[in-house]
Amino acid sequence: MLDVAVASRFGRHLLDVEGLSAGQLEELCDHAVEMRAARAERRHRSLLEAETVALAFFEPSTRTRVSFELAAKALGATTVDLAVEASSVRKGESLVDTVRTLERTGVTMLVIRHGSAGAPNLVAGRSGLRVVNAGDGSHAHPTQALIDLLTLREALGSLQGRTVAIVGDVAHSRVARSNIHALSAVGATVRVAGPPAWVAGFEAWPGVDVATSLERALVGADALMALRVQLERDAGADGPALADYVRDWRLDEDRMGLANRGAPILHPGPTNEGCEITAELADGPRSLIGRQVENGVPIRMAVLAAFAGAA
Amino acid sequence: MIARGFGRLTDPPASFLLAGARVVDPATGIDELRDIAVRDGVIVDLPADDLERIDASGLVVAPGFCDLHTHLREPGTEGETVASGTRAAARGGYTTVCAMPNTDPPLDESAAVAALLARAADAACRVRVIAAATRGRAGHVPTELEALATSGVVGVSDDGTGVPSERVVREILKRLAPLDLPLIEHAEDGEAAGGGVMRVGPTATRLGLPAWPPEAEERMVERDLALAEAAGGRIHLTHLSTAAAISAVRRARARGTRVTCDVTPHHFSMTDAWVGGSRRFAWEETSLVGTTGEPYDAATRVNPPLATREDALALLAAIEDGTVDAIATDHAPHPSHRKAVPFGEAAPGLVGLETALSLGLAAVEAGRLSLRRLVEALSTAPAEIIGERRGLPPGATADLVLFDPRARWQVEPGALGSASSNTPLLGMELPGVVRMTVASGRVTYRR
Numbered sequence A: 001m002l003d004v005a006v007a008s009r010f011g012r013h014l015l016d017v018e019g020l021s022a023g024q025l026e027e028l029c030d031h032a033v034e035m036r037a038a039r040a041e042r043r044h045r046s047l048l049e050a051e052t053v054a055l056a057f058f059e060p061s062t063r064t065r066v067s068f069e070l071a072a073k074a075l076g077a078t079t080v081d082l083a084v085e086a087s088s089v090r091k092g093e094s095l096v097d098t099v100r101t102l103e104r105t106g107v108t109m110l111v112i113r114h115g116s117a118g119a120p121n122l123v124a125g126r127s128g129l130r131v132v133n134a135g136d137g138s139h140a141h142p143t144q145a146l147i148d149l150l151t152l153r154e155a156l157g158s159l160q161g162r163t164v165a166i167v168g169d170v171a172h173s174r175v176a177r178s179n180i181h182a183l184s185a186v187g188a189t190v191r192v193a194g195p196p197a198w199v200a201g202f203e204a205w206p207g208v209d210v211a212t213s214l215e216r217a218l219v220g221a222d223a224l225m226a227l228r229v230q231l232e233r234d235a236g237a238d239g240p241a242l243a244d245y246v247r248d249w250r251l252d253e254d255r256m257g258l259a260n261r262g263a264p265i266l267h268p269g270p271t272n273e274g275c276e277i278t279a280e281l282a283d284g285p286r287s288l289i290g291r292q293v294e295n296g297v298p299i300r301m302a303v304l305a306a307f308a309g310a311a
Numbered sequence B: 001m002i003a004r005g006f007g008r009l010t011d012p013p014a015s016f017l018l019a020g021a022r023v024v025d026p027a028t029g030i031d032e033l034r035d036i037a038v039r040d041g042v043i044v045d046l047p048a049d050d051l052e053r054i055d056a057s058g059l060v061v062a063p064g065f066c067d068l069h070t071h072l073r074e075p076g077t078e079g080e081t082v083a084s085g086t087r088a089a090a091r092g093g094y095t096t097v098c099a100m101p102n103t104d105p106p107l108d109e110s111a112a113v114a115a116l117l118a119r120a121a122d123a124a125c126r127v128r129v130i131a132a133a134t135r136g137r138a139g140h141v142p143t144e145l146e147a148l149a150t151s152g153v154v155g156v157s158d159d160g161t162g163v164p165s166e167r168v169v170r171e172i173l174k175r176l177a178p179l180d181l182p183l184i185e186h187a188e189d190g191e192a193a194g195g196g197v198m199r200v201g202p203t204a205t206r207l208g209l210p211a212w213p214p215e216a217e218e219r220m221v222e223r224d225l226a227l228a229e230a231a232g233g234r235i236h237l238t239h240l241s242t243a244a245a246i247s248a249v250r251r252a253r254a255r256g257t258r259v260t261c262d263v264t265p266h267h268f269s270m271t272d273a274w275v276g277g278s279r280r281f282a283w284e285e286t287s288l289v290g291t292t293g294e295p296y297d298a299a300t301r302v303n304p305p306l307a308t309r310e311d312a313l314a315l316l317a318a319i320e321d322g323t324v325d326a327i328a329t330d331h332a333p334h335p336s337h338r339k340a341v342p343f344g345e346a347a348p349g350l351v352g353l354e355t356a357l358s359l360g361l362a363a364v365e366a367g368r369l370s371l372r373r374l375v376e377a378l379s380t381a382p383a384e385i386i387g388e389r390r391g392l393p394p395g396a397t398a399d400l401v402l403f404d405p406r407a408r409w410q411v412e413p414g415a416l417g418s419a420s421s422n423t424p425l426l427g428m429e430l431p432g433v434v435r436m437t438v439a440s441g442r443v444t445y446r447r
Helices: A004-010 A022-040 A063-074 A095-104 A119-125 A142-156 A174-185 A214-218 A242-249 A279-283 A289-294 A296-308 B082-091 B110-119 B145-150 B166-179 B202-207 B215-231 B243-255 B265-269 B309-321 B356-365 B371-378 B380-385
Strands: A052-057 A078-082 A109-114 A130-136 A163-167 A189-193 A208-211 A223-226 B016-025 B030-039 B042-044 B053-055 B060-063 B065-070 B094-099 B126-131 B182-186 B234-238 B259-263 B400-410 B429-439 B442-446
Touching: A004 A022, A022 A063, A022 A142, A022 A174, A022 A296, A052 A063, A052 A095, A063 A078, A063 A109, A063 A130, A063 A142, A063 A296, A078 A095, A095 A109, A095 A119, A109 A119, A109 A296, A119 A130, A130 A142, A130 A296, A142 A174, A142 A223, A142 A289, A142 A296, A163 A174, A163 A214, A174 A189, A174 A223, A189 A214, A208 A214, A289 A296, B016 B371, B060 B371, B065 B082, B065 B234, B065 B356, B065 B380, B082 B094, B082 B429, B082 B442, B094 B400, B094 B429, B110 B126, B110 B145, B145 B166, B166 B182, B166 B215, B166 B234, B215 B234, B215 B243, B243 B259, B243 B309, B259 B309, B265 B309, B265 B356, B309 B371, B356 B371, B356 B400, B356 B429, B371 B380
Parallel strands: A052 A078, A052 A109, A109 A130, A163 A189, A163 A223, A189 A208, B016 B053, B016 B060, B065 B094, B094 B126, B182 B234, B234 B259
Antiparallel strands: B016 B030, B030 B042, B060 B400, B400 B429, B429 B442
């Protein structure tokens, strides 16, 4: 049975996984496993009945927004979806004013996704709400990192001493950054790989190895994480041409043969099949992509419960 | 009795005796304990025992400070006024500030310059004007430089951006040469800066913020130096922030180029790690990796962005060896709503008039700067660049600052004369308290 009262040890806000200990990360994964069972058995239905959770997504999202909403509802919270397009944000209301308005209407927790790195830090410091970051710019996506941690743990067991390679546009990826923090914390070796402009700067990140070819990324890897190529983003002058990326970096079953036997493949979704990963690989036996989506609601239930207890 | 608080340039001239001060006057090379007597606003010979005696033991007297780079935000409505900005200056020890023209609308015509000068006639320090280098600061057509020169401007600049067109820079430099005015360049190659909001480095990588490579400054500096060499005009590079830019200036000086430059207190004391939450000065920092406090404080957003520890220490060394002529604040007040937004959307800049001396003294305490050079870079050197005289010999109009180099104060909004308080120094304790500022013989600040 989850004890909400002790959960204040996690802090008031979940802005990033940076700062959470290995023990806390494992504990949140354990809570998610318990939440998965609780949800199936319709237990904990009133755990968060005192909470009103606002979902403020300033960037598009399907799986993250839906799974946060289902997680909150499964625990009995009232939810309110700030439809950004139809809100006063369109009238130029500032982010801080919008959040303060939500607070005055009785919202207690804010789940926020925003295009600017640090936006959750800003609202955490300027409102009384407890803030859960659902992705900010290229900075952090802590619940995705927890999902990936749980998914990898279920596939590989302990991650201590294992090597996880993250492939793609690491520089612009909040998923990559949060995974680097989480995986490093639990004792895994993190390798990032991609075209030079997409891994620039990561050589200075303590404990992170930079691989400059897909082969170097794969050999010795116990698991692979493909990142979504952001087709909607202007690749910029220094980014690779899409055709070159597909040729040099797309993950397929053949190339996966270079990794350790049975190494699974993860992807935070949505995939651009045929671009960063082949459909065959995404739908094949190595793929944990479906499992990642399934772990979304339990992880977010665990997170909402843990941070709701931190009054 | 000299009243405490702020005064104005229109007040009657003051008379007093500063007893037992350490007089640091770069103009005359003096650094010794002595008395300074001021009668009716003029420094006079001793003895002058009939004057109001102010015990200045333990305090330093220096020529009044001169800021080459101040945003007074007039005309405009945001963050500061001539009145509040000049009070901030007086509290910081400044007797002159040079108002930058990136106002709303820009200061690009003689009439606007004259109007601002008129508004500043009874301010708490002298206001000099730097006019826009191009019409509307749009970078295409030079302003009426000859007319502006006769209206009393001390230089021209499109500060906020550089002047991108080489052809336009060449024309401006040629026309400024006979006027003996500098083009003051904000050296930033917009293309190379590429939308960056902080400096490239481990902190930017960690925070996931679009980053600005040092080449964005270096390229523009090299271009400007080459153009100045060819055109023969005066160029002044403002708020240089990188070791590479300083090296370029050093090389150009050796070739005989007419170039002067300034650096800001924030660039010589703070680093990009401050964006990640660090509040350790460049000279005390041991590790630049990671976030140590609250990251993304919009008060640390500034252009050019806070640089590396190596850059900051190179700036200090360059102040000390004279490669950098002056310390200029780039005092950039913003109302709180311009900073209460995500980091990358925040208006760049921080207030600096009231912390410049303190940051300099902190560097002096750390052994990174001499008091003599600090005083020179704050007072006589920038004054010379705009053609003002400074110095404390008998017969000179009293224009001075009296400060306690060891006293500590806490930076907080209530302690600032500025209408804004956008600085990451809030809550920190700094050395250096100004006791009195005297501009043009009038006491403009006394505590």
